Amino acid sequence: MTILVIAEHDNKVLAPATLNTVAAAAKIGGDIHVLVAGQDVGAVADAAAKIAGVSKVLAADNAAYAHQLPENVAPLVAELGAGYSHILAAATSNGKNILPRVAAQLDVDQISEIVSVESADTFKRPIYAGNAIATVQSTAAIKVITVRATGFDPVAAEGGSAAVEAVAAAHDAGTSSFVGEELAKSDRPELTAAKIVVSGGRGMQNGDNFKHLYALADKLGAAVGASRAAVDAGFVPNDMQVGQTGKIVAPQLYIAVGISGAIQHLAGMKDSKVIVAINKDEEAPIFQVADYGLVADLFEAVPELEKLV
């Protein structure tokens, strides 16, 4: 068995989610190759070669792959992937965008967002917003899978010494082009990788009040998240949303402030090790999953918490 892992990167830096995906590949067992598709990806390919357990890195360096448009990258992955037993990608917005296109080109069903590997052909994944866990078995010759990063501990980023091999194949479907992007700027840790996450909901009342959470987060070295209600109300940008339709996090500590705890939100954070809820409504569903609950006005509790930690 040889497994192809699609590297998650921005042409400059290899994203940590790649390490969790390699960890899933290691659980399946077999040789692990990593594909780095992009433009000027030399540094990313070198970083991928150092990942523990990786035996080969394929670097597809081409202007057509610069923004990882799925119309161009999917044919590349389908072509290279034909000789592999498994094709894995992280369940990031990129992985989710590209991999189903690859699966359809290979005429196989995909298994999305696995959280555990039972055997080389059997995997567990959450369905119904995490309210049920399905065990799925695949008989496909090539198993195409996205990996939920929080389900697997990352492998070491150093220690490997894989050979980097250039891939010449160029695919340019000519059906799509990149226009531009607007990335949210933040100095805090990345939401999906942070050890501590502080999240605010509708109870924050406005965007300005999130400054209380930022102050607390900076003291804890935490990332700041939000519920869908806070995002829809325009308090914070949507890339901060935690939930079924936003990001899935599983930090050591998740502090939910002014969040009621709708099913949709719980789907994104209920695998956190310790959950703290601060809410003035003692009936709020969030208290049913919280390890420590504090029924209090967040505008008094959060500044006090910031002073005490």
Added chain:
Amino acid sequence: MKVLVAVKRVVDYNVKVRVKADNSGVDLANVKMSMNPFCEIAVEEAVRLKEKGVATEIVVVSIGPATAQEQLRTALALGADRAILVESAEELTSLAVAKLLKAVVDKEQPQLVILGKQAIDSDNNQTGQMLAALTGYGQGTFASKVEVSGDSVAVTREIDGGAQTVSLKLPAIVTTDLRLNEPRYASLPNIMKAKKKPLEMLTPDALGVSTASTNKTVKVEAPAARSAGIKVKSVAELVEKLKNEAKVI
């Protein structure tokens, strides 16, 4: 131009589902069913394109049991012109659905196909991308803004670090994210009118599509329950517990 919108009948998003005792699936008997929330956003976007004069006809399609006619009638009441139901009693994988949709696309020749980004039951997030692969069209997934101009469509997409805009040649596939729009409600007169709009029934056999699957669900279990937590009286007590008991700060 013609717009095709795919909608799915799913368990209502407010329902807390229960896993069946025999672990064969979740219990959907006597549970409220609705149109998948992302599909509502897809229908709304098509209706807005029609109101702007960009779309001339909206065809809404669903693949599923005969009862999915209810969701198609809802879409018709919201502004779709006609509906197609590809009837299949068994639960289909995303690839099978994408193949059936490809057959409908071949038949209808729409310029734009709009789907939700994921169904809240299977949480797959695959069908739109797979349909794009099968048709060879460009894909604009997780769309928060859609602008058609001439023979192309500019799609602003929600990505992990922020937003990205791509331009796709028409025909193209778009999947909707939550912030694309706020879906409207169907008015009573429109619900009455929707009963008279055409609804065509098809089968996978009639479309010549095999729905065989390489995936099999072995079992479905309830997730591990979290042990009950405690309520603390003060912030000081909370900090003490986090430092000394949970040891997370």
